[in-house]
Amino acid sequence: MTISVTRHPSPVAWFLAAGMVLFFAVPDGRAQPNGVQHASDFTSVEYFEPPHQQQIKSRLSGAEAQPQAGGLLVIKQLKLETFNENAKPEIIVNAPECVYDTFNRVASSPGHLKAQTGDGKFRVEGDGFLWRQNDSFLTISNHVHTVIENTMK
Amino acid sequence: MKICLAGALALANGGVVRAQTNAAVFAAKATNAVVKAVLPAATNTARVVPPPKPRQMTLISSDSWDFDMTGHKVIYHGHVHVDDPAMKLTCEWLTADLPDSGERMTNIVAITNVVIDFTDDKGQTMHATGERAVYAYGVQDGVTNETVTLTGQPELDSAQGKSTGDVIVWNRTSNHLNISNPKMVFRQNLGGAATGTNLPAATNPPTAAPR
Numbered sequence: 001m002t003i004s005v006t007r008h009p010s011p012v013a014w015f016l017a018a019g020m021v022l023f024f025a026v027p028d029g030r031a032q033p034n035g036v037q038h039a040s041d042f043t044s045v046e047y048f049e050p051p052h053q054q055q056i057k058s059r060l061s062g063a064e065a066q067p068q069a070g071g072l073l074v075i076k077q078l079k080l081e082t083f084n085e086n087a088k089p090e091i092i093v094n095a096p097e098c099v100y101d102t103f104n105r106v107a108s109s110p111g112h113l114k115a116q117t118g119d120g121k122f123r124v125e126g127d128g129f130l131w132r133q134n135d136s137f138l139t140i141s142n143h144v145h146t147v148i149e150n151t152m153k
Numbered sequence: 154m155k156i157c158l159a160g161a162l163a164l165a166n167g168g169v170v171r172a173q174t175n176a177a178v179f180a181a182k183a184t185n186a187v188v189k190a191v192l193p194a195a196t197n198t199a200r201v202v203p204p205p206k207p208r209q210m211t212l213i214s215s216d217s218w219d220f221d222m223t224g225h226k227v228i229y230h231g232h233v234h235v236d237d238p239a240m241k242l243t244c245e246w247l248t249a250d251l252p253d254s255g256e257r258m259t260n261i262v263a264i265t266n267v268v269i270d271f272t273d274d275k276g277q278t279m280h281a282t283g284e285r286a287v288y289a290y291g292v293q294d295g296v297t298n299e300t301v302t303l304t305g306q307p308e309l310d311s312a313q314g315k316s317t318g319d320v321i322v323w324n325r326t327s328n329h330l331n332i333s334n335p336k337m338v339f340r341q342n343l344g345g346a347a348t349g350t351n352l353p354a355a356t357n358p359p360t361a362a363p364r
Binding site for chain 2: 141147150
């Protein structure tokens with residue numbers, strides 16, 4: 001089942017939106033003891049503040065989200081896209097799996113992560129990452145490799 | 154990334170000739186004569202298109218990496234290695250402003266045990282060390298300014314000798330070096346530079362000295 005959620009202008013960033021989707025817009029009905037249920041093929045969209053409220057600021061999607069104890073969500077096939085106010089893609093992040101802490105709004109994983117700019121000219125990947133939603137700060141912990149394409153004058 | 158220290162970056166790629174028929178696209182580094190031999194006479198509409206801009210790769214590896222998405226700033230930590238077509242750089246900490254799409258990096262700072270190996274426009278290999286290197290690029294009033302500033306006991310080693318000073322500024326636009334409070338030790342050209350041994354003159358006396 002696919003969920004699409006749009007949030008008009010909201011300071012709340014994508015992960016919180018995703019968390020709300022997963023907590024309240026439950027798709028496949030498997031009940032969990034704490035009321036949080038499994039979701040699949042979800043998408044969450046956040047929009048800019050006015051006057052760009054029609055433009056998507058970020059879009060988070062995942063193939064699966066499994067709630068865990070303590071407000072944690074295990075998200076599989078994570079994809080995050082951010083856009084600028086002209087609707088140009090800025091950053092695209094892909095990770096096979098991560099754990100999102102809905103209370104602290106932090107996502108992390110010991111696994112692999114790939115990120116690239118919208119034009120694909122800056123690509124980075126590595127193992128183990130931490131994403132802090134509050135200040136939009138991404139850390140890759142190990143084995144970082146970057147490729148930058150230069151188009152010469 | 155354009156931490157490039159050498160000026161001759163543009164590749165002299167051969168012209169690419171493209172010719173299209175209904176069935177296929179031929180693309181080759183070839184002369185028109187070759188293309189004509191391939192294409193049927195009726196579709197001999199080969200047109201020369203400008204060669205695509207060469208794409209060069211810069212590779213950066215490190216132990217860890219931070220990305221401030223709000224400030225568009227990336228930071229590399231630990232065993233940072235930059236492998237650029239124009240140079241190789243190692244350091245312990247490197248930060249750069251990530252430009253908007255299609256634009257180039259304008260500010261890069263490398264800190265701690267900075268080592269840069271590069272080749273200048275004349276093909277001369279240089280080895281630079283220091284505690285801090287700052288790359289800056291900007292265009293003001295139509296004038297491009299591109300510099301690399303090395304500080305923290307900077308040294309510049311080349312076939313001609315070793316230069317030290319308080320600050321070494323490489324103006325990439327004019328390909329000019331500016332060293333403040335310079336101290337230079339020139340190598341005597343006794344064959345060492347030519348053979349790559351680069352031994353100091355004092356330890357490399359002439360072998361055929363008259364008795």
